[in-house]
Amino acid sequence: MEPKIKHSSPVVPPGGRKEMIRIRDLHKRFGDNHVLKGFSLTLHEGESLVVMGKSGSGKSVMIKCLVGLMEPDEGSVEVLGKEISTLGQSELDELRSDIGFLFQGSALYDSMTVRENLEFPMRRHAQKLGLGKDTLPFVLEALENVGLAHAIDLMPVELSGGMKRRVALARALILKPKLIFYDEPTSGLDPITSKEIIELMRSIQRKYGTSSLIITHDVDCARVISERILLLVEGINYAEGTYLELSGSSDPKIEAFFKK
Amino acid sequence: MVYIQSIVKGIRDFLAETGQLAFFAGRFFKEVLKPPYEFRELLRQCYQMGNRSLMLVLVTGFIIGLVLTLQSRPTLIEFGAESWMPNMVGISIVREIGPVITALICAGRIASGIGAELGSMRVTEQIDAMEVSGTNPFKYLVVTRVLATTLMLPLLVIFGDIIALYGSALIEFLKGGMSFQLYFNKVFDALSFGDFIPATTKSFFFGFVIGLVGCYKGYYCKKGTAGVGKAANTAVVMASLLVFFVDFMAVFISDIFYEL
Numbered sequence: 140m141e142p143k144i145k146h147s148s149p150v151v152p153p154g155g156r157k158e159m160i161r162i163r164d165l166h167k168r169f170g171d172n173h174v175l176k177g178f179s180l181t182l183h184e185g186e187s188l189v190v191m192g193k194s195g196s197g198k199s200v201m202i203k204c205l206v207g208l209m210e211p212d213e214g215s216v217e218v219l220g221k222e223i224s225t226l227g228q229s230e231l232d233e234l235r236s237d238i239g240f241l242f243q244g245s246a247l248y249d250s251m252t253v254r255e256n257l258e259f260p261m262r263r264h265a266q267k268l269g270l271g272k273d274t275l276p277f278v279l280e281a282l283e284n285v286g287l288a289h290a291i292d293l294m295p296v297e298l299s300g301g302m303k304r305r306v307a308l309a310r311a312l313i314l315k316p317k318l319i320f321y322d323e324p325t326s327g328l329d330p331i332t333s334k335e336i337i338e339l340m341r342s343i344q345r346k347y348g349t350s351s352l353i354i355t356h357d358v359d360c361a362r363v364i365s366e367r368i369l370l371l372v373e374g375i376n377y378a379e380g381t382y383l384e385l386s387g388s389s390d391p392k393i394e395a396f397f398k399k
Numbered sequence: 400m401v402y403i404q405s406i407v408k409g410i411r412d413f414l415a416e417t418g419q420l421a422f423f424a425g426r427f428f429k430e431v432l433k434p435p436y437e438f439r440e441l442l443r444q445c446y447q448m449g450n451r452s453l454m455l456v457l458v459t460g461f462i463i464g465l466v467l468t469l470q471s472r473p474t475l476i477e478f479g480a481e482s483w484m485p486n487m488v489g490i491s492i493v494r495e496i497g498p499v500i501t502a503l504i505c506a507g508r509i510a511s512g513i514g515a516e517l518g519s520m521r522v523t524e525q526i527d528a529m530e531v532s533g534t535n536p537f538k539y540l541v542v543t544r545v546l547a548t549t550l551m552l553p554l555l556v557i558f559g560d561i562i563a564l565y566g567s568a569l570i571e572f573l574k575g576g577m578s579f580q581l582y583f584n585k586v587f588d589a590l591s592f593g594d595f596i597p598a599t600t601k602s603f604f605f606g607f608v609i610g611l612v613g614c615y616k617g618y619y620c621k622k623g624t625a626g627v628g629k630a631a632n633t634a635v636v637m638a639s640l641l642v643f644f645v646d647f648m649a650v651f652i653s654d655i656f657y658e659l
């Protein structure tokens with residue numbers, strides 16, 4: 140195993156910002172397939188951190204451990220100061236209302252209209268929004284943020300891939316989460332649509348100041364959106380730094396990510 | 400040797416599968432009583448189940464009534480027992496043929512439909528998305544569907560029985576000149592309350608296993624589109640087998656009661 144490189148200069152966050160996520164020494168196996176072998180990560184308040192890794196390196200597994208969809212075999216996963224594995228169902232649901240999750244394939248409910256898709260997260264968390272029965276203003280605001288207010292009554296099958304991704308983004312943001320996780324926000328989209336999605340992510344970031352964790356292997360996406368990049372190689376956090384630092388590295392494993 | 404090994408493996412897989420299904424059923428009973436209840440989704444599912452299979456059940460029932468009567472007529476005439484036709488057809492349809500045929504149709508139509516629907520929701524991460532947004536997907540998807548099939552199957556059986564008897568009465572009218580009124584009077588003379596109770600009870604169980612197997616196969620669907628096809632397929636096979644098993648148990652038990 141090669142030594143772990145830390146590009147440590149400007150990675151230290153200014154003024155000790157609050158830690159939103161803290162993963163320490165995460166291990167996850169599926170039978171003989173040892174996917175994560177001691178992965179660690181910290182995300183600070185208001186920061187956007189990009190995690191890059193090859194296909195099958197366990198990025199989705201890592202992000203699923205963060206929201207309690209998978210249980211880690213070893214290690215600690217703290218989100219907003221709470222250790223996920225110690226939470227009961229209702230505490231976990233409570234915590235999840237502070238997290239927006241954009242799934243890799245959008246994961247819109249295909250038996251529901253766009254409006255019902257957006258209303259779904261509000262079923263359990265209406266009181267958090269401090270609003271009664273009338274959810275329409277929230278749905279409209281979320282759709283306007285992604286420029287799709289006219290699509291409110293369409294079914295997911297009637298939407299293009301890019302529109303689906305935007306609706307999914309609106310759905311992830313509807314509860315005004317403190318944290319948002321993007322699992323490959325641009326995968327399967329053409330370069331122009333990808334750019335639009337990235338722009339949307341940035342504008343949302345500016346508007347609501349959410350902290351974001353972005354998983355991607357799209358170099359353009361990483362360049363535009365990241366304050367800090369973390370490379371996941373062979374189950375561990377192999378290197379960490381800004382886009383400029385990492386893309387200038389001469390380590391072959393790091394270079395492989397940024398070669399065009 | 401290889402042959403014996405594959406038999407042993409087959410038996411072991413079968414037992415493991417049965418155990419998991421029992422566990423799934425246990426989870427159903429645990430969650431069905433816990434609030435919050437998903438009434439709206441339950442109603443929607445009931446409507447869909449009925450809507451999807453009513454026509455098929457009616458057509459099949461009608462044809463079975465016709466065929467059963469046409470084929471038994473020569474034999475009954477030979478014994479001079481032609482006038483017993485309504486009794487014979489009535490008893491065999493209400494006690495056995497109606498429930499079993501309806502259940503098999505629903506195993507083919509509903510169990511596979513649920514298997515494919517939940518399977519594709521699993522594969523496209525819609526079930527994960529539900530969980531993350533604070534709605535218990537087991538309650539929302541599984542409990543409602545199993546309840547819906549359990550409640551709807553007895554209704555479908557009643558419709559199927561009635562139309563099968565109409566088919567039979569039609570043949571008697573055309574071939575033997577028996578009036579519809581006389582036919583149905585004879586049917587109701589032949590049937591006692593003791594025929595309806597076991598038939599209806601087992602219909603509830605048929606509905607339960609059909610919904611349960613469909614949901615089980617879909618909910619634990621393997622990734623990939625092949626997984627969805629397999630979930631739908633194995634759901635039909637397993638549901639049909641379980642229908643026969645439940646039928647056997649029901650006949651066995653009601654036989655004990657008749658002897659008392």
Ligand SMILES: Nc1ncnc2c1ncn2[C@@H]1O[C@H](COP(=O)(O)OP(=O)(O)OP(=O)(O)O)[C@@H](O)[C@H]1O
Nearest residue numbers: 169172174192193194195196197198199200201243
């Ligand atoms: N539920 C599961 N059961 C068994 N193995 C799994 C499961 N989920 C993931 N894996 C395995 O874990 C490994 C990592 O999967 P993961 O989906 O995290 O990859 P990824 O980094 O997100 O890749 P991609 O860029 O293709 O999305 C893969 O080898 C996969 O086969």
Ligand SMILES: [Mg+2]
Nearest residue numbers: 198199243322
């Ligand atoms: Mg992934």
